[in-house]
Amino acid sequence: METCYPNPIAPTKTRIGWIGIGVMGGAMASRLLNAGYSVTIYARNPSKCLPLQSQGAHVANSPAQVAHSSDVVFTMLSHPPDVRSVVLENTDSVLSGLAPDRVTVDMTSSHPGLAREIFTAARARGCWSVDAPVSGGDHGARDGKLAIFAAGECAVVKWLQSLFEILGKVTYMGQAGCGQSCKIANQITVASNLVGLSEGLVFADKAGLDLKQFMGAIRGGAAGSKALDLFGERMIEKNWGGADVGYMVKDLGMGVDVVEKGEDDKVVVLPGASMNKQLFSSMVAIGNGMHGPQGLITVIETINGK
Incomplete structure (x- = not known):
């Protein structure tokens, strides 16, 4: 240069x-x-x-x-x-x-x-x-x-x-390319955190817990995560703003479908990411495709009849 x-x-x-x-x-x-x-x-x-x-x-x-x-x-x-x-x-x-x-x-x-x-x-x-x-x-x-x-x-x-x-x-x-591979791996991890957070909040609500108190209680333990910090309150307050969920579906799709070319073709089997991609795709199917990824909780709520 x-x-x-x-x-x-x-x-x-x-x-x-x-x-x-x-x-x-x-x-x-x-x-x-x-x-x-x-x-x-x-x-x-x-x-x-x-x-x-x-x-x-x-x-x-x-x-x-x-x-x-x-x-x-x-x-x-x-x-x-x-x-x-x-x-x-x-x-x-x-x-x-x-x-x-x-x-x-x-x-x-x-x-x-x-x-x-x-x-x-x-x-x-x-x-x-x-x-x-x-x-x-x-x-x-x-x-x-x-x-x-x-x-x-x-x-x-x-x-x-x-x-x-x-x-x-x-x-x-x-x-070159390693930054994108890192982002795909990051999204695989974030998606799993959002699924767990959504299910935890829905379960806590069904159990009659105060959701903000619940979130404060778990934040300092093993369940604490950046996903909880970024999206937990938004889920509780039904604040759906942010980049629409289509980006998460895209990123998980690259992780699930990508074949890296090297001396041998390498396909990574990702059962959790495959399931999570379907859950995020369900957000689009129920009409919430323009929500941010925290809107995943609406899928879990729908499954539970809420």
Whole structure:
């Protein structure tokens, strides 16, 4: 990285691009703007740009235009096909506009194989790519407390450290694709925690317990978890806001269905994740697909006739 690296990142020197300004991406881009960075954004629906424009963001007409005016381009999109289109394949993609020695950082929960494809394509153009999906939900995005799973060239991830610190805590996971594999494993773990929390709350309610007292009692024991801290009160208060459950279904699907290619094909049997995917899919089936993942409790309540 002769041009960008090792020159230090600084608000007065480093131009940021951001594509994907939904619940998560919008909050993350806002934090970079508040930290004093020049941020150029793109959204297929221009009206979504207005809140960030009011904070000083510049608006581009295409992903390529974002890349052309940026040193680091972040993407926070919905699904792997969106990432492929925006970053890799279209004539106005990020990589088509990214100058040599610049960096694209995909924070979408996407496929490890696609992350490796993007890394290879970026290096062929003299650019760099990092896959850095996150965990922590909308509150973590808003408060800068996301867990960030970064992968790619170690020196590039280190160079990006000061930007990642505005968004949360970064852990370097290894070569390209390892960040996405970590996120899939994270979601498998989170889903199981949410199933257990939902069933525990439904059982406690049927037993006549005060649910907030119950949650306070178990928080300090083995049942305590970040999932409980993030989602427990929201379940009790029926606060369904957050990224819709379709993202959880997508992430679990990648874990259940993915075949990692190596010397031998490796298929991991995940019975719990398979069951949990069906439970989260049931949220969509009963009409609660736009709820955040804490809405899983509505499935358990429905099964129990509530």
